[in-house]
Amino acid sequence: MEFDVGARLKQIREQHGLSQRALAQRAGVTNGTISLIEQNRSSPSVSSLRKVLQGIPMTLAEFFSSDDLPPPEQIFFKGGELIELAGELKGTVGQVSFRQVGDLRSRNLQILHERYAPGADTGRTMLQHESEEGGIVIKGQIELTVGDRKQLLGPGDAYFFDSRVPHRFRNIGDVECELISACTPPYL
């Protein structure tokens, strides 16, 4: 079990664009501490390490499970170039449109432009997958159910939840609802 704590901390700190001093201040420790840890000249107590990671912020679990991500290609997309995800979602009721930014080859992030006609519904069988997702409503209203919680969201409102919890979207209004959502890792 070799895990280079110093290198890992340095990597994460730099990924977040923080200097040793900046991180130290946010974490409530001194810059010297960060320096010594990154050189593996001292091994932080987990309470110290926890303080440091709270300045990132990042959990201890995330810190010790290192993983990396790959790079994509097309950068700009005209409105018409968004990919319509047709029929990918089974069990939907009414007219639902999911338009995706880019294909999702080797991507951790899925961004969708979603439209729900009045009465449209992702279906009685609740959605469930291993992701985090969130979004912001642009137009109309949507009723979102997450687990045992339910809420009506309007323009400017937003949501965020763990996708492992069963969820469902329903347009119970009488105008089309439009929203933009993001999901990591991708669902479809």
Added chain:
Amino acid sequence: MEFDVGARLKQIREQHGLSQRALAQRAGVTNGTISLIEQNRSSPSVSSLRKVLQGIPMTLAEFFSSDDLPPPEQIFFKGGELIELAGELKGTVGQVSFRQVGDLRSRNLQILHERYAPGADTGRTMLQHESEEGGIVIKGQIELTVGDRKQLLGPGDAYFFDSRVPHRFRNIGDVECELISACTPPYL
């Protein structure tokens, strides 16, 4: 970030049918150390904790990944509850507003409602961080520069790129530009 190291260690040790002394011997530390750690009367250095876990055996990642479900979080957000990220971005020119869905403690996904006044600009020094990001324009126009590529995007248009490539957002139009973006892992 509540993580009870003592309780966790005790749980694991007992699950493996080891006494404090037995574990201590296999780990190469003293029984007193184990006792103090389990009572949270001392916070082990990660090097100590690693030694202890080698006696189980178990990795640090496994130790900190408590496989119980996440605690109840805020799911729904009224428009006014989005968190304004003020002054977090240095070097911006003109009026820029970043409103975030939820705090981002222990989250991999950051969703922002961004507004750029006419002339607003993320600045000469290009942005750069270890993420993937993308978004969709709702209103107005934005000029996006990514590496050596530049494009003017309007309502319905979108973008997606590797955030390690230097990038910059500029509203070169004469009306406010509004867009919704997502980023994983979070930037700020």
Added chain:
DNA sequence: AGGGGTTGTTTAATTTATTAAACATGGTAG
């Protein structure tokens, strides 16, 4: 009842991490 074995806990001495402040370097503006 009394040993001998285990268990987890505590305490003073020691080792180690952490602090606060200085040091050294590099870039940038005047």
Added chain:
DNA sequence: CTACCATGTTTAATAAATTAAACAACCCCT
């Protein structure tokens, strides 16, 4: 060029973790 930041590094003083050994409690056996 000098002055001035900001960066990461080092060092003596302090705070904290770790050790080694003793302590108390419990169980089992004769």
